[in-house]
Amino acid sequence: MKPFTTCVHAGAHVEPTTGAIMQPIFATSTYVQEEPAKHKGFDYSRADNPTRQAYEEALAAMEGARHGLSFASGLAAVQAAVQLLEPGARILVCDDVYGGTGRLFRRLFAKYNLDFQFVDMADPAAVKAAATPATKLVWVETPTNPMMKVIDIRAMAQVAKQTGALLVVDNTFASPIFQTPLALGADIVLHSTTKYIGGHSDLIGGALMMSRQDLFEQLKFVQFAAGSVPSPFDAYLMHRSLKTLGVRMMQHHKNGMAVAEFLASHKRVKRVMFPGLKSHPQHAIAAEQMLGFSGMVSFDLDGTYDDVVKFLKKLKVFALAESLGGVESLVNHPEKMTHASVPEEMRKKLGIGPSLIRLSCGIEDTDDLVADLKQAL
Ligand SMILES: Cc1ncc(COP(=O)(O)O)c(C=O)c1O
Numbered sequence: 001m002k003p004f005t006t007c008v009h010a011g012a013h014v015e016p017t018t019g020a021i022m023q024p025i026f027a028t029s030t031y032v033q034e035e036p037a038k039h040k041g042f043d044y045s046r047a048d049n050p051t052r053q054a055y056e057e058a059l060a061a062m063e064g065a066r067h068g069l070s071f072a073s074g075l076a077a078v079q080a081a082v083q084l085l086e087p088g089a090r091i092l093v094c095d096d097v098y099g100g101t102g103r104l105f106r107r108l109f110a111k112y113n114l115d116f117q118f119v120d121m122a123d124p125a126a127v128k129a130a131a132t133p134a135t136k137l138v139w140v141e142t143p144t145n146p147m148m149k150v151i152d153i154r155a156m157a158q159v160a161k162q163t164g165a166l167l168v169v170d171n172t173f174a175s176p177i178f179q180t181p182l183a184l185g186a187d188i189v190l191h192s193t194t195k196y197i198g199g200h201s202d203l204i205g206g207a208l209m210m211s212r213q214d215l216f217e218q219l220k221f222v223q224f225a226a227g228s229v230p231s232p233f234d235a236y237l238m239h240r241s242l243k244t245l246g247v248r249m250m251q252h253h254k255n256g257m258a259v260a261e262f263l264a265s266h267k268r269v270k271r272v273m274f275p276g277l278k279s280h281p282q283h284a285i286a287a288e289q290m291l292g293f294s295g296m297v298s299f300d301l302d303g304t305y306d307d308v309v310k311f312l313k314k315l316k317v318f319a320l321a322e323s324l325g326g327v328e329s330l331v332n333h334p335e336k337m338t339h340a341s342v343p344e345e346m347r348k349k350l351g352i353g354p355s356l357i358r359l360s361c362g363i364e365d366t367d368d369l370v371a372d373l374k375q376a377l
Contacts, residue, residue, distance in 0.1 A: 003062075003177055004246035011058030011239060023054045025236045047224050051232040055239035056207075059197075062176040062242065063189045065209035067216040069223050070235060074172065074192025075100055076228035077206030081168050081188055082137075083222045084215070087113040089136035094121040094151060096144035096350050098170070098192075099339040106343075118346070122282055124155040131163045140186075141170040142179075143286070146298050146334040146358040147350055148273040150282035153289055157185025166215075172196070172325070177249040178292040182211060188219075195325030196294070199241045199248055205230050248327065248363055252295030255329075255361035255369055260297045262370045268377045270300040270355065295361035296324060298334075305354035308333065312357075314376035317368055324360035329369055332358045 001009065015024055026049055033039040042048050052070060059068030071077040078101050085091070093105060095118040105116045119130045121140060131138075138160045142151040153169060160167040168188045169181035175196040181189050191197055193205035210216055223229060230238065253276075260274035272279075275286035276293035286293065301308050312320050318331040322338050332338055334352050342352065361369055 006058075006061050007177075007246045008243050010061035010242070011054040011056070013054060023051055023236065023239060025232050026050045027232050045232070046227050046229055049229075049232050049235070051239075052230065052235040055235040055242075058239055058242050059191075059193075059207050060209050062245070063171070063182055063209040064180050065182055065189065066211040066213070067209065067220075069208045069216075069219055070193070070230050070238070071206035071208070071223065072228045072230055072234075073204045074190070074194055074206035075104055077190050077192075077208050078104060078170075080219055080222040080226065080228070081190060081208060082109055082114070083226070084166070084218055085114060085136055088115075088134070090115045090117060090132060090134040091137040091139055092121075092127060092130055092135055092165075093118050093139040094141050094144060094149070095119060095346065096147045096149050097139065097141050098145045098172075099334075099341045101139075101141070101170070102346075103341040120149075121151040121156065122149045124152060124159070127156065127159050131159050131165070133163065135163045135165045138165050138167045139170075140167065140181075141172070143173045143275050143294075143296065145173060145296075146332075146339060146352065146356065148275055148280070148296065148298050150275050150280070150286040150290075152282075152285045153179075153181050153184040153186060160187075161185075173294055173296050174290055175245065175249050175294065175325075177246055178253070178294060179290045182209070184289060187212060187215060193238055194323065196249065196252070197242060197245060197325075198238055199245065199326060201323060201326035201328065203234055203237055203241075205234060205238055249292060249294065251363040252325075252361060253292040255363070255366050256293055256295040256297055258366045259295075259359060259361050259369055259373065262373065263297065263299050266374075266377055268302050270302040273298040295329075295359075297359045297361060299357055299359075300351075300353075300355045301357060303355065308355055308357065311376050315372055316375075317364060317372040318359065324358075326360070327363045329362035329364060329372075330360040332360070334358050 056068040169186040
């Protein structure tokens with residue numbers, strides 16, 4: 001099946017007693033057993049729930065994976081993946097990783113004797129040089145948040161294979177419509193489903209998809225034992241959102257492209273970061289491993305922080321808020337908002353400064369988004 005069909009039909013089973021076409025919300029914590037340990041496959045909803053199971057089946061199908069696991073947030077999914085490791089492991093992480101992921105690694109997990117090394121993964125030679133026999137995990141986010149670096153997933157898979165490490169790819173920005181990392185050699189794909197998969201800024205969630213049975217069994221155990229699962233209501237809404245992911249992504253892509261081109265031509269804009277622009281330093285890799293470029297666009301305004309604040313206040317369609325990937329357009333100031341927890345010297349090195357603005361282009365009419373930016377500039 002092709003991706004739009006998969007979006008609509010994956011995990012959709014007609015309910016046998018009524019013929020309902022939609023998966024019911026099984027709002028139950030427990031299940032009656034005939035005899036001790038004799039039941040219909042469900043005993044407790046932290047372990048499994050039919051609504052969640054149908055959603056997880058759909059998640060797996062979207063990434064071409066055998067298995068999908070859902071979590072209460074994107075960071076809960078990150079946490080579960082790190083819990084595969086033993087103390088002493090070395091982890092190579094892309095330097096421009098989402099601020100919250102970096103904070104979890106630096107401030108919570110580092111104290112468990114896990115050695116996180118932040119590397120510029122847009123340079124595969126730097127990753128090769130940093131890999132050692134102690135490297136157990138290579139952590140990639142592509143495109144990165146907020147600098148939109150594109151990392152060559154195939155090259156990272158090669159490094160991971162040579163050192164016997166696992167490759168995790170955070171696919172939140174591309175969505176499974178535009179990028180399927182398992183097909184490029186990743187072992188585990190991660191999503192903050194809060195973003196494009198949820199798509200309506202009304203849910204928090206996360207997901208891991210994988211095909212290897214051993215990884216599934218270990219991660220399923222973490223999900224069950226640590227218990228960071230979505231409620232049946234959230235699982236239902238996420239599954240419902242997945243059905244329109246394909247059509248939404250086409251409009252996000254169209255708007256992202258038009259906004260990036262408009263900004264690149266404007267004299268008040270110093271530089272634009274969008275993988276779909278030919279001027280993007282990794283455009284060739286992006287064009288090879290992605291089918292579209294989503295609605296995320298970062299740019300530097302040619303002006304001071306005060307000019308940036310004036311610009312933000314003038315916007316009428318783009319709302320100033322954290323998060324991304326919803327149907328409505330958002331604008332964010334990474335230095336003061338989403339990436340405030342990134343150490344200052346790292347922010348400087350990456351270029352996350354006072355003039356950097358990140359846009360999440362929604363699915364509104366393209367002309368309205370461009371007109372809004374034009375009047376504010
Ligand atoms: C790329 C990326 N990964 C992971 C996360 C964390 O997800 P959540 O906020 O759902 O915990 C985010 C959140 O912004 C993100 O942008």
